[in-house]
Amino acid sequence: MISKTKVRNVIGLAAAVGLWQLMAKGGFVNDFMLPSPAEAVQALIELASDGSLWEHLIESLKRVGMGYLIAACVGLPLGFVCGVWKPAADLVRPVIEALRPIPPLAWVPIAILWFGLGDASAYFLVFLGCVFPMFFGAYTAVRSLDMNLVNAAKCLGASRWMLMRDVFIPASLPIVMPNLRLALGWGWMCVVTAELIAAQSGLGYLIQQSRQVFQIQNVVAGMATIGMVGYLMSASLERLERRINAWAPSERH
Template sequence: MTSDAESSLLAAPVPGRPVRWDVARASGLALAGVALLFGGWGAASLWLDNAILLPSPWAMLRGFHEVVQDGTLLVDVAASLKRVLSGFSLSAFTAVPLALLVVSFPSLSQLLLPVLSLLRPIPPIAWVPIAILWFGLGDHPSYFVTAVAAFFPIFLNALGGARAVDSQHLRAARCLGARRLSLLRFVYLPSSLPHVWTGLKIGLGQSWMAVVTAELVAARSGLGHMIELNRLQLETPRVFVGMSMIAIIGALMTSALGSLEARIFPWKKAS
C-alpha cells in the first residue's frame, strides 16, 4: 500500500504531455478544417464548371502568383494597411482620453453621451457616401470611415473600464491629495487598461472590415479596390485572392494582438 503522497505523485500527469497533446490536437483539427474548406471549394468548382462564377483553388493560386509577380498585391496591401492604421490610431488617441474625461466630468458625460448614443447605431458603411461628399475620392474617405468604425468599440470599452474602477482606490488616492488629472493618470487609466485593450482589438477588426468597404467605391488602390476592379474585368480568381488576403491579414492582426495581450496582461491568461 502506498502513502497519500506517493499516490498523488503516481496520479499526477506527466508535466507537459497534456499541453503538447492539446496543441497537436488543435493544430490537426485546424488543418482538417482548412482541408475540408479547399476540398469542398474544389468540388463545387468542378460541379459548377464556370470559372467566372466560382474559380477553382488552383486558379486562385495562379492569380495570386500573377499579382505577386507584377507587384500590384504588395501595393494594394500596403495601401489598405496604411489607411487602417491611420484611422485606427486616430480613434484610439481620441476615444480613450474622451472616455476617461467623460467619467471624470459628469457634465461632459451629460453633454456627450446622448449624442454618441444617437450616432453609435449608424453602421460605418452608411458613412461612405458622406465621406466621399466631404473628402472626395482617394485616401481621406477611407481614413474617416475606418476611424468611425474603430471609435465606438474603443470608447465604450474604455468607458466601461473607467466606470469599473474600485471606489476604494479612488478614495485612497483622494486621501493622498490626488486631483482629477492625477486620478485620470494614476487610477482610471491603469485600472481600465484591460478593457481598453479589448476595445482596441475589436476596433482594429472593425477598421479592417470598414476599409475594404470604403475602398470598393472611394479609392484607387487597396484590397477593396483590387476586388472591385477585378470583378469588373471578370477576373474572379483575383477577386478571391483579394478576399483571401483580407482574411489572412485579419487573422494575423488578431494573433499579434493576442500575443501582445499575453505579454502585457499575463494575469489574464493565468486566470
C-alpha cells in the same frame, strides 16, 4: 509546443478549404462564379509576382493605420473623460448613441462630398468604424472600476493625473484591449468598403477592378488576402493584449 487549440484551428481551416476544393472539382460550384482554392492561390501568386498585390496592400494598411490612430486619439481619451466625469458623459453619450447605429457604408456619399475620392475619405470611414468601440471600451472600463482602488489611491495622496495614469488606465486595460482589437477588425472592414467605392488603390479597389473585367479568381485572391491580413492583425494584437494583461485573470482553454 503547438497547443491543441492551434491544431484544431488548422484542422478546421484545412477541412473548409478541402471541402471547397472538392465541391469545385465535383461540379457542385460553378468555377466561374467561385473559382477553386487552387485557382485562387495561382491568382494570388501572380498578383504577388507582378507587385500589384503588395502595392494595394500597402495602401490599405496605410489607410487603416491612419484612421485607427485618429480614432484612438479621439475615442480613448473621450471615453476615459466621460467615465470619470458624469456631466461630460451626459453631454457626449447621447450624440455617440445617435451616431453609432449608422453603418459606415451610409457615410460614403458624405465622405466623398467632404473629402473627395482618395485617402481622406478612407481615413474618415475607418475612423467611424473604430471610434465607437474604443469610446465604449474606455467608458465601460472606467465605470466598472472597483472604487476601492480609487479610494485607496486618494488616501495615499494621489492627484487626478496620478489617478488617471496609475489607476484608471492600468485597471481598465483588460476591458479596453479587447475593444481595441474589435475596433481594428471594424476598421479593416471599413477601409475595404471605402476602397470599393471611394479610392483608386487598395485591396477593395483591386477587387472592384477585377470584378469589372470578370477576373473572378483575382476577386477571390483579394478576399483571401483581406482575410489573412485581418487574421494576422487580430492575432498580433491579441498576443500584445496577453502580454500587457498578463496579471489579469484569463479564461483557460
